[in-house]
């Protein structure tokens with residue numbers, strides 16, 4: 001049965017908020033990763049890659065706010081520290097010393113990791129009938145898979 005936030009049990013809200021905080025953390029780490037690569041990318045494809053990494057961090061910056069505010073709509077605490085996000089995130093930081101091709105591959109993997117995290121979060125929300133969180137997660141997962149495709153296409 002479809003449930004809105006107020007109708008969810010405390011346990012359901014806690015579980016969904018935890019999964020959402022995982023998504024927030026990975027989105028935030030990927031935001032920094034994309035900005036890092038936007039700054040440090042080199043090579044003949046500098047222009048388009050500089051632009052693509054900017055598109056990614058601009059998208060992710062908005063998304064981390066949307067995801068965190070969904071946590072708040074569920075009346076839970078939104079993870080708001082970099083240390084906490086890094087501890088949770090399966091997307092890892094990078095020192096930015098890499099070839100353009102390595103950066104593309106690292107970012108592709110980050111996007112695939114995020115797509116999997118968002119798909120999992122959406123499935124958990126669906127189990128509890130939380131259609132509105134599920135919808136947000138599905139939309140975010142689709143965007144990460146689109147970016148994964150953009151990146152993958154550079155390496156074909």
Ligand SMILES: [Fe+2]
Nearest residue numbers: 038039050054
């Ligand atoms: Fe810039």
